[in-house]
Amino acid sequence: MCNSLYNILLLLEADLSTDRHFNPVFLSVDFLRNLFSSTLGLGSAEKVLDELTLEGVARYIKSGKCKNIICMVGAGISTSAGIPDFRSPGTGLYANLQKYNLPYPEAIFQIDYFKQHPEPFFALAKELYPGQFKPTICHYFIKMLKEKGLLRRCYSQNIDTLERVAGLEGDDLIEAHGTFYTSHCVSFCCRKEYNLDWMKEKIFSDDIPKCDKCQSLVKPDIVFFGENLPVRFFTAMKMDFPRCDLLIVMGTSLQVQPFAGLIHCVGADPLLGMLGFGGGMDFDSDKAYRDVAHISTCDDGCLALADLLGWKYPLIEKHAPRYLYCTFHLLFSFMGICWLPFSVLTVSNFFESPNLTLCRDAAVTPGSVSLPQLEVIMLLYTVNWILT
Numbered sequence: 001m002c003n004s005l006y007n008i009l010l011l012l013e014a015d016l017s018t019d020r021h022f023n024p025v026f027l028s029v030d031f032l033r034n035l036f037s038s039t040l041g042l043g044s045a046e047k048v049l050d051e052l053t054l055e056g057v058a059r060y061i062k063s064g065k066c067k068n069i070i071c072m073v074g075a076g077i078s079t080s081a082g083i084p085d086f087r088s089p090g091t092g093l094y095a096n097l098q099k100y101n102l103p104y105p106e107a108i109f110q111i112d113y114f115k116q117h118p119e120p121f122f123a124l125a126k127e128l129y130p131g132q133f134k135p136t137i138c139h140y141f142i143k144m145l146k147e148k149g150l151l152r153r154c155y156s157q158n159i160d161t162l163e164r165v166a167g168l169e170g171d172d173l174i175e176a177h178g179t180f181y182t183s184h185c186v187s188f189c190c191r192k193e194y195n196l197d198w199m200k201e202k203i204f205s206d207d208i209p210k211c212d213k214c215q216s217l218v219k220p221d222i223v224f225f226g227e228n229l230p231v232r233f234f235t236a237m238k239m240d241f242p243r244c245d246l247l248i249v250m251g252t253s254l255q256v257q258p259f260a261g262l263i264h265c266v267g268a269d270p271l272l273g274m275l276g277f278g279g280g281m282d283f284d285s286d287k288a289y290r291d292v293a294h295i296s297t298c299d300d301g302c303l304a305l306a307d308l309l310g311w312k313y314p315l316i317e318k319h320a321p322r323y324l325y326c327t328f329h330l331l332f333s334f335m336g337i338c339w340l341p342f343s344v345l346t347v348s349n350f351f352e353s354p355n356l357t358l359c360r361d362a363a364v365t366p367g368s369v370s371l372p373q374l375e376v377i378m379l380l381y382t383v384n385w386i387l388t
Contacts, residue, residue: 052292058308061150066245068152069145072262076251077138077298078160083128111224115186118208118217126203138250139166140318141302144311146172153240157252157259159222176233176259178222187216194218229258241265250298
């Protein structure tokens with residue numbers, strides 16, 4: 001009971017000086033009632049899932065009753081793209097900041113420290129700048145939820161913009177901790193806005209970005225510790241979570257409020273946690289009659305769920321390039337599926353179209369290729385994508 005009350009207090013606190021904070025002005029009476037009910041385990045014990053497994057989640061999604069899925073994601077969904085998470089021992093971002101001589105690792109994202117010592121942040125920003133990495137299976141799985149008409153919204157702690165690169169639009173996405181797309185002068189009296197190209201030029205020329213109007217620092221619009229979250233986070237939260245049919249949590253340790261507290265706002269509907277979630281979820285609790293834990297990498301978890309939903313190969317195709325030439329020429333010739341006298345013309349929607357046209361007078365259907373052969377094709381698909 002004490003832990004539950006503590007979680008509620010974390011949600012409601014508004015300490016402007018120490019943390020990204022939750023503004024209670026945005027909370028309605030109905031929202032608070034739902035929050036207390038779910039956190040204290042006072043809601044209905046109706047079982048929405050027939051079993052607390054990934055298979056049960058898949059059947060629930062396919063039943064037609066699950067129409068509003070919310071995804072909560074953190075840095076763990078981007079680690080397979082080569083971007084480090086924050087807290088993994090030895091490999092996380094906070095464990096590898098010694099070269100910046102910080103007083104403590106989190107200082108690099110502390111607004112007061114940034115205003116006095118901006119150099120470490122911009123050096124790190126150059127290493128992790130958006131556009132240098134490609135989306136993961138996880139990002140494309142979320143995009144597929146949108147295409148299937150199932151995604152209510154994706155709430156992301158990430159600032160790498162890979163959700164946008166994968167195809168999510170602004171209305172699909174709540175970037176809770178901000179974005180690199182725009183930047184502003186930090187001076188309260190100025191606040192001049194700058195675009196992504198301007199900031200990128202400054203960062204990659206090793207210049208500390210200064211406002212050309214007042215010469216104050218210019219900071220990307222990511223949320224530092226000590227700053228407010230975007231107002232849209234709170235307004236969207238009020239609209240989305242009361243309607244949530246399934247909450248999928250991936251790649252976050254749930255240690256930063258108020259984002260972490262969102263898991264307590266979903267009422268009595270199912271919650272699916274994949275690798276990367278932390279102390280915010282107790283799957284052994286007697287109240288966890290609705291929650292499922294799937295322990296794997298985030299990409300493997302998404303592939304496993306996609307497989308159960310019949311989406312696996314379309315998902316892999318999204319993660320790989322759609323147009324391959326010599327690779328398919330050599331591959332199909334080697335496997336003896338058909339002989340190609342010249343290069344492949346186009347490959348498009350292989351797993352969704354009835355036919356794959358390889359050249360002017362040769363074609364195969366997906367059914368003519370065995371499952372192991374498809375796995376090999378997808379492996380080479382991925383290798384070609386990495387090399388290109």
